[in-house]
Amino acid sequence: MTLDHLAIATPDLDLGSAPYTALGLHPEGPDEDVPTQGVRVRAFVVGGSLIELLMPTRPESPLTSFLQKRGAGLHHLAFRVGDLDAEMRRLREQGAAFLSPEPQPGRAGTQVAFLHPRWGAGTLIELVEHPAGSRH
Ligand SMILES: CC[C@@H](C(=O)O)C(=O)SCCNC(=O)CCNC(=O)[C@H](O)C(C)(C)COP(=O)(O)OP(=O)(O)OC[C@H]1O[C@@H](n2cnc3c(N)ncnc32)[C@H](O)[C@@H]1OP(=O)(O)O
Numbered sequence: 117m118t119l120d121h122l123a124i125a126t127p128d129l130d131l132g133s134a135p136y137t138a139l140g141l142h143p144e145g146p147d148e149d150v151p152t153q154g155v156r157v158r159a160f161v162v163g164g165s166l167i168e169l170l171m172p173t174r175p176e177s178p179l180t181s182f183l184q185k186r187g188a189g190l191h192h193l194a195f196r197v198g199d200l201d202a203e204m205r206r207l208r209e210q211g212a213a214f215l216s217p218e219p220q221p222g223r224a225g226t227q228v229a230f231l232h233p234r235w236g237a238g239t240l241i242e243l244v245e246h247p248a249g250s251r252h
């Protein structure tokens with residue numbers, strides 16, 4: 117399993133990007149809206165992983181309540197899996213609690229599923245399956 121991305125919550129993508137651009141990182145492509153999650157994403161490639169900055173695009177986005185309750189900063193870790201359905205079945209057999217019953221659309225054509233932060237010992241953990249042939 118590999119680390120697919122770290123996600124950082126920010127109220128403003130340009131503000132949130134400042135430390136990463138100062139470090140010499142560049143956005144991978146244009147910002148992407150993911151309406152099913154209520155977020156806009158800016159992704160920076162770091163080695164084989166991404167840092168994703170997430171900004172809410174509507175009041176009921178999970179990022180809106182996160183920013184209100186906790187402020188800007190690390191929001192979740194995401195691990196890349198080959199077969200998301202199989203991995204969800206395997207973890208459910210061990211008692212894992214997913215936040216939605218089925219995989220949902222993520223950025224760049226991915227399918228994603230989130231595990232409750234309680235299961236993640238205080239960290240929100242996401243599993244990601246990429247479409248065949250994609251790098252990031
Ligand atoms: C860009 C698209 C996609 C991708 O391709 O990568 C994404 O990453 S989308 C990212 C945004 N989507 C999500 O986060 C979906 C999953 N999240 C949720 O369903 C909710 O955010 C949540 C985790 C269930 C929290 O919902 P909320 O309504 O805010 O509930 P609470 O405030 O009551 O929180 C419950 C509990 O969990 C703790 N918490 C909340 N968020 C986090 C977090 N990001 N990291 C760690 N812990 C978190 C919160 O403090 C509460 O703890 P207790 O008080 O101890 O119960």
Ligand SMILES: [Co+2]
Binds near residue numbers: 121123168192194
């Ligand atoms: Co994510």
